[in-house]
Amino acid sequence: MHTNEQQTEKQNSRCLSGAAQSENRPPALENTRRPRFFDASMLRFIGVGLVNTAVGSAIMFGLYNLAGCSYWLSSAVNYTLTSILSYFLNKYFTFRRHGGGLAQPLRFAVNIAVCYLVAYSAAQPAVNWLLAGLGEKLRGNLSLLAGMCIFTALNYLGQRYFVFRQKHC
Numbered sequence: 001m002h003t004n005e006q007q008t009e010k011q012n013s014r015c016l017s018g019a020a021q022s023e024n025r026p027p028a029l030e031n032t033r034r035p036r037f038f039d040a041s042m043l044r045f046i047g048v049g050l051v052n053t054a055v056g057s058a059i060m061f062g063l064y065n066l067a068g069c070s071y072w073l074s075s076a077v078n079y080t081l082t083s084i085l086s087y088f089l090n091k092y093f094t095f096r097r098h099g100g101g102l103a104q105p106l107r108f109a110v111n112i113a114v115c116y117l118v119a120y121s122a123a124q125p126a127v128n129w130l131l132a133g134l135g136e137k138l139r140g141n142l143s144l145l146a147g148m149c150i151f152t153a154l155n156y157l158g159q160r161y162f163v164f165r166q167k168h169c
Helices: 003-017 027-033 040-066 072-095 103-130 136-163
Strands: none
Touching: 027 103, 040 072, 072 103, 072 136, 103 136
């Protein structure tokens, strides 16, 4: 059995048996084991995000500006392709999770779909409203950029707390 799987199994059995509370630890210290929001995983996520952003931007803006594809097609192709890379990099490098079965990639796909739809559905009308005096092509590019920013924030939260969450007692 893999070492991480052994640790997870040990933690799960401690949680189920209540052993974590029987270690004579004061109750105030029980919560100190939870991860902080700003930690090394956030830095690794940013690094992976930079790689994904470079690749995804080339795909998305290339399709939109050079190939003449629509806003939705350009962004959808980008997120479909880069999400595959993102899943593996974030699973093994960023959040260092092994195992997870079929539920984990399904949670990942749901997270990506929800983040994508929320981010890009919000970005386009917001940019069009705020920058109504600009040209259509510029507003489209700025909408794609705004969608990327919204997506990134939502995606980090979803991956950290939904897809690759750590289980605590």
